[in-house]
Amino acid sequence: MKVIYKYYKNSNTGFLMKTQEFIETPIKGIPVYFYNLNGEKIGENLDLDGFVEISEKKFKRVQRKNKKL
DSSP: OEEEEEEEEETTTOOEEEEEEEESOSOOOOOOEEEETTSOEEEESOOOTTEEEEOHHHHHHHHHHHHHO
16 A cells, blocks of 8 residues: 655645545545645545645645744
């Protein structure tokens, strides 16, 4: 089983989130989980309209800046 994290930013609002997806597993039907900038779960199998994929480095940078505030 592999876990893949992808990071997204909404191009209109600037909202950041990450997804957690499980692949190469014999268990079928595992949903894709969505988390906000603070790591809190916000849902499963959400629509990604308006979101663009960003790098993990950029996501972590914004996350560090957010924690300082």
